[in-house]
Amino acid sequence: MRIVLDAMGSDAMPVPDVEGAIEAARVFTEDTIILVGDEQRVKAELGKHQTTGLKLEVVHASEIITMEDKPGLVGKAKPNSSMHVGLNLVKDGSADAFVTAGNTGAAHAISTLFTLHRIPGVKRPALSAIIRLRGSEVVIVDAGANADAKPDWLAQFALMGSIYAKNALKLTNPRVAVLSNGEEEGKGTEQTRAAAELIAQMPLNFIGNAEPKDMLKGHVDVVVADGFVGNILIKSMEAATSTMAGALRDELMAGVFTKIGALLARPAFDRVRKQIDPFEVGGAPLLGVNGVVIIGHGRSNAKAIKNAIGQARSAVSGRVIESIKMGLQSAPIK
Amino acid sequence: MRIVLDAMGSDAMPVPDVEGAIEAARVFTEDTIILVGDEQRVKAELGKHQTTGLKLEVVHASEIITMEDKPGLVGKAKPNSSMHVGLNLVKDGSADAFVTAGNTGAAHAISTLFTLHRIPGVKRPALSAIIRLRGSEVVIVDAGANADAKPDWLAQFALMGSIYAKNALKLTNPRVAVLSNGEEEGKGTEQTRAAAELIAQMPLNFIGNAEPKDMLKGHVDVVVADGFVGNILIKSMEAATSTMAGALRDELMAGVFTKIGALLARPAFDRVRKQIDPFEVGGAPLLGVNGVVIIGHGRSNAKAIKNAIGQARSAVSGRVIESIKMGLQSAPIK
Structure with a gap:
């Protein structure tokens, strides 16, 4: 397998990107990691590590997309960006998947409009994140690609999310729900109620509405929302847990006994931290484009990059793209 | 001041409701708390406490609204409910405010359509919750009253929320923002962008978009959203903090040393718990109806009820209704 990594993606690029690629190459020894980016900077970074025998390649790309670049403009404005060059390697068959920790909107626009394009029949590609707690x-799904979304788009998100849950969570029959402000049937918005009606007719294990607490109690496997609400959901949970962790740290350090207590309790804190660490997951696939695209957080560290590469591998070997194509045929939405 | 409490509101009614009323009567000694509900049950509950000298009254209401009652039907179906009777006491001037921990949708419908009605010029009343972390x-605002909302409704929510923040948070010039999936101007939905344009023209301290993390970092005082998104926001934060607290408890109890550590660190945990306790706030006012209405959580305990009564007192003494009337005149929205 050949996996492209955008070496210029993360906020601290190319440091965590290159390090993550090296870690991945050490673990997934049969695969080749292709680092796309400023050749000089990438090779300089590679030179700081012991990489003998690792299957790492470098492909030059002269332009870099920043978080400030406008997604709607960057495809034309920077045709030689590491995203553009990297996605074209997947498009022309030179590679099997693309991974980036860069600008989500730019990756969405360049893959959908300039390089891979959509799988035929897909209305809108959607970002499919995994929440672990x-x-x-x-x-x-959608975790942020489509702020405004129509009910029939949401129905396709449900289908694609279910296929991804089978692949990434190893579930045989994922329970699919629409995110709502209450479990009762009448709850939600016009959009979510119309989406629920469509999803109920699809060959999915649809269980109705789910509230945020249902997600964390293990009552549901796939939660469908538009990209605005899905993004607020994820960001609210992240903000709440990190604020609570900060409050705990401050209060524990405020007294001598609580400090000693914290020291003794350290293994428990470490286990909880691991349970809420977003970098354990890696990234989120952009489902619906005609190729495997994994988008990681800008704050990604090397572990997150390595895990995102691992996600890309699973999506390729699990034939997620082919499954979406078949799923669309069995559940066409007009 | 005379404050009506729906004695049949909370999930465990009338126990926490009556106890909260007694606690309030002990603290707010100049005010009268009017308990509305099944006279026999309320008096039986009162009889379990020492209430001599407390200003408590009981008004009978023969019907009880449950969480299963449909908000759209209950106003006509149960005209003698404790909500209906209690809200009418405010409407006819026999009391100054109404507090309930009951069915939010029912309280919304009965106050808006059957009893107090809207303040002239208000498009939709909105629930205005306080998040503490x-x-x-x-x-x-809106924390859940209007799942589908138009941009001009959101603009009024901004105005009412700002007035409430002055009253409840004692701020002179609250910073108002629209909840969004990014701080940049182009982020959000068609609805939030249109709302932001309207709010920018109002005499408010509008600071643009805010993400969930901005709320917890103290960058903003009033966050505007439709009732669906606002509700998901609050529920996501609650679910995340309670899941994390549960994980922490389990991991701390999993080993001998971590258990000892937890014991020593107990004061720190207690301080954090208090910082995230939703019952410290009490309830949320339904802003825009022509009278003070505070709606608490169904799970309210006595402390939450007492604090909700305290909120009602502040809203009355702070003349929140009059301020909204004046605010609407100075910032009319067509």
Whole structure:
């Protein structure tokens, strides 16, 4: 397998990107990682590590997309960006998947409009994130690609999310729900109620509405929302847990006894931290484009990059793209 | 001041309701608390406490609204409910405010359509909750009354939320923002962008878009959203903090040393718990109806009820209704 990594993606690029690629090459020894980016900077970074025998290649790209670049303009404005060059390697068959920790909107626009394009029949590609908290793993789709979304788009998100849950969470029959402000049937918005009606007719294990607490209690595997609400959901949970962790740290350090207590309790804190660490997951696939694209957080560290590459591998070997093509045929939405 | 409490509101009614009323009567000694509900049950509950000298009255209401009652039907179906009777006491001037921990939709419908009605010029009343986490206090409006909302409704929510923040958070010039999936101007949905344009023209301290993390970092005082998104926001934060607290408890109890550590660190945990306790706030006012209405959580305990009564007192003494009337005149929205 050949996986492209955007070496100029993360906020601290190319440092965590290159390090993550090296870690991945050490673990996934049969695969080749292709680092796309400023050749000089990438090779300089590679030179700081012991890489003998690792299957790493470098492909030059002269332009870099920043978080400030406008997604709607960057495809034309920077045709030689590491995203553009990297996605074209997947398009022309030179590679099997693309991974980036860069600008989500730009990756969305360049893959959809300039390089891979959509799978035929897909209305809108959607970002499909995995939320992990205390052992529960839930796919949330759309996690942020389409702020305004129509009910029939949401129905396709449900289908694609279910296929991804089978692949990434190893579930045979994922429970699919529409995110709502209450479990009762009448709850939600006009959009979510119309989406629920469509999803109920699809060959999916649809369980109705789900509230945020249902996700963390393990009652549901795939939660469907538009990209605005899905993004607010994820960001609210992240903000709440990190604020609570900060409050705990401050209060524990405020007294001598609580400090000693914290020291003794350290292994428990470490286990909880691991349970809420977003970097354990890696990234989120952009489902619906005609090729495997994984988008990681800008704050990604090397572990997150390595895990995102691992996600790309699973999506390729699990034939997620082919499954979406077949799923669309069995559940066409007009 | 005379404050009506729906004695049949909370999930465990009338126990926490009556106890909360007694606690309030002990603290707010100049005010009268009017308990509305099944006279026999309320008096039986009162009889379990020492209430001599407390200003408590009981008004009978023969019907009880449950969480299963449909908000759209209950106003006609149960005209003698404790909500209906209690809200009429405010409407006819026999009392100054109404507090309930009951069915939010029912309280919304009965106050808006059957009893108090809207303040002239108000498009839709909105629920205005206060989120507290690690010292930050933020008003979120709408917290759940209007799942589908138009941009001009959101603009009025901004105005009403700002007035409430002055009253409840004692701020002179609250910073108002629209909840969004990014701080940049182009982020959000068609609805939030249109709302932001309207709010920018109002005499408010509008600071643009805010993400969930901005709320917890103290960057904003009033966050505006439709009732669906606002509700998901609050529920996501609650679910995340309670899941994390549960994970922490389990991991701390999993080993001998971590258990000892937890014991020593107990004061720190207690301080954090208090920082995230939703019952410290009490309830949320339904802003825009022509009278003070505070709606608490169904799970309210006595402390939450007492604090909700305290909120009602502040809203009355702070003349929140009059301020909204004046605010609407100075910032009319067509």
